Amino acid sequence: MKLSKSKPEETAEAIGAAMQKQNANIKGYNVIKGFLNISLNSTFWTAALKEVSNVDNYGFHPKSGDKVLVEFSSPNTNKPLHLGHLRNIFLGDSVSNILSAAGKEVVRTQIINDRGIHICKSMVAYEEFSPEDTPESTGLKGDRLVGDFYVRFDKEYKKQVGELIEKGHTEEKAKEEAPLMQKARETLKKWESGDEKTVALWEKMNGWVYAGFDETYETLKVTFDKLYHESQTYLTGKDIVREGLDKNIFYKKDDGSVWVDLTADGLDEKLLLRGDGTAVYMTQDMGTAVLRSADYPQMNSMVYTVGNEQDYHFQVLFKILEKLGYEWASNCYHLSYGMVELPEGKMKSREGTVVDADDLVKEMKKNAEAQGVDRGSYDDLIPEERKDLASKVALAALKYFILKVGPKKNMTFDPKQSIDLNGDTGPFIQYTFARTASILSRAENTNPTIHDVEPNDYELEIIKIVLRLPEVIKESADKYNPFLLAAYCFDTAKAYNTFYQNTPIFQAENEAVIAFRVLLTAQVNKVLKTGMNLLGIEMPDRF
RNA sequence: GCACCCGUGGUGAAAUGGAUAUCAUGACUGACUUCGGAUCAGUUGUUGGGGGUUCGAGUCCCUCCGGGUGCACCA
Known part of the structure; x- marks a missing residue:
């Protein structure tokens, strides 16, 4: 101007x-x-x-040489995965896919919180109440079995506290002195000192939990490249603290505790090591980060998929890593996401309102199958094929429902609404995809190509959308936001349906136009498959 | 108290500081002698309040209101 x-x-x-x-x-x-x-x-x-x-692999970008490590899921080993984990897992999984499509080399990882008082509680309850139980003997998934012991501990512990208060103890003292809590503390101490029996039990119960988690990950179609365990990384963390102390980046207080002063960066002072020399959360996160950079020397950034209640924690962590001189620290990203609430309000484990991930997926599958049967489209399928198809539809509904909301927002998960398959939903997109697949199979004998065709408005619209895929993938990756890709897939499906409704394909005026429309359909098919796969959603050829 | 996040039709969500704020859902009305009707077309209805910056604000700044989270020698 x-x-x-x-x-x-x-x-x-x-x-x-x-x-x-x-x-x-x-x-x-x-x-x-x-x-x-x-x-x-x-x-x-x-x-x-x-x-x-x-173009082969249309939408995918050439390798950039960047290597990024994406952490997600990262559960505690004392209870099964729940709805909150699902948001985490779907986000982390799809962001991993998207970053990889955008040309980065991605390492998918999680940090498993396998040590601490929580697992000791389950161990104590196990030994006290049913030391003979196994997943085999009870028929329960391992993570569920261990989770049940955790709940049992809490229940019995409360009972003991109540009894002590009745006997005239203060609440504080009762909580401290309840025999179960004392046992849990004792167990933790024994574990830390390497007591053989305690460690063996710990390994046994964690093993059950891992088997349970693996099963859940498999049904969710999610994989990892590398696992880290806090029981290993917290030791590295202590080394790092010592190192920082030597370099005068950290300082020691009179009681022996170690701190970092971040007031100059607009943050607070933060404890890094307790006075008795034991590790805190920050210690092990530092250890984990450094361990990873040692395992993957080429790594130049990390993505942490963790809830937004830890926004401050990660600000501090990244700042500390920066101060310690790690170049990749400035590229680290906290993929922060809001809570998942239920229509009745927040999930509270104490009130038993937590939605179990396995139960939810099972319920969704059951529902998808019932709807497929209702529609009559499963008539020629054997039970196994029905289950497989229903499972793809159910997971699409679930994943899309969660991913179509930007990560930062809190969201309400309404089980009733999530199985509604109209409108902006995963199944709608699958349906459209199946429609393209069905047309393509009918068109087997036409040679999809372009002669001299003047596209109509519907067709033009589709071409424009198809051309956008690479840019959408890039933007999704840059913003760590699968929502953009989800919206793109929906736009594509909608545009195709509009076209389909208004433009005959096989009844078109001549062979050239038919060939063109088949080609157009093939591109939509390709783009939808790529986009949805990056969201972790499988596309069935029939619906 | 301090810090951060969020507030958009009845409901759920979009919108590098740019055009008449976009979708879905709900409600209502239509479209199958046609390639899969879980489809398509149409009607309805929106930026929490008040200031400011700007040629231009849902977006940036201030303030108030409402919701959430964090501020442990917990993880």
Whole structure:
């Protein structure tokens, strides 16, 4: 504007005229309120579409050489996964996929919180109440069995506290002196000193939990490349603290505790090691980070998928790592997400309102199958195929429902609404995909190509959307936001359905038009599959 | 108390500081002698309040209101 020294309208007019002169692809232009709109020739669009149809791995970006480690899931080993974990897992899994499609080398990882008082509680309850139980003998999934002991501990512990209070103890003292709690503390101490029997039990029970988790991850179709365990990383953390102390980045208080002063960075002072030399949460997170950079020397950034209640924690962690001189620290990203609530309110484990991940998935599958049967589209399938298809639909519903909301927002998970398969849902997109697959299989004998076809408005719309995929993947990756890709898939499905409803394919006026529309359908098929797969959602050829 | 996040049709969500705020859902009305109707078309209805910056604010700043989270020698 400053350059041209004229009104926006006139400048736009001039630019438009000049561009049309120079570029044969430009059909025309107009100026509205100072905005220059350019129309391109249809040959430009069809040529672009043809190019796309010839590209392998369309949408994927070339390898950039960047290596990023993505942490997600990261459960405690004292209870089964729940709805909150699902949001974490779906986010982490899809962000991993998307980053990889955007050209980065991705390592999927989790840190397993396998030590501490929580697992000791389950161990104590196990030994006290049913030391013979195993997943085999009870028929329970390992994580569920251990989780039940944790609940049992809490119940019995409360009983003991109540009894002590009745005997005249203060609440504080009763909580401290309840025999179960004392036993849990004792167990923790024994574990830390390496007591053989305690460690053996700990290993046995954690083993049950891992087997249970593996089963859940398998049904969710989620995998990891590398696992870290806190029982190992907290020791490295202590070394790092010592190192920082030597370099005067940290300081020691009179009682022997170690701190870092971040007030100059607008943060607080933070404890890194207790007075008795034991580790805190921050200690082990430092250890884990450093251990990872040692395991993957090429790594130049990390993504932590952790709930937004830990926003401050990660601000501090990244700042500390920066102070310690790790170059990758400035590229670290906390993929922070909001809580998942239920229509009745927050999930509270104490009130038993937690939605168990396995139960939820099972329920969704049951429902998807019932709906498929209702529709009559499962009639020619054997039970096994029905289950498989229903499972894909159910997971699509669940994953899409959660991923279509930007991560930062708190969301309400309404089980009833999530199995509603109309509108902006995963199954809707699967349905559209199956529609393209069905057309393509019918078109086996046509050679999908472009002769000399003038696309109609519906077709033009689809071409434009198909062309956007690489850019959407890039933006999703840059913003660590699968939502953008989810919205893109939905837009694509919607555009295709509109086209489909208004434009006959096999009844088109001549062979050239049929071939073109089949080609168009093939591109939609490709784009939907790529996009949804990056969200961790499988696309069935029939629905 | 201090810090951070969120507030958009009845409901759930979009929108690098840019055009007439976009979708879905709900409600209502239509469309199958046609390739899969879980589809499509149409009607309805929206930026928490008040200031400010800007040619231009849902977006940035201040303030108030409402919701959430964090501020442990817990993880």
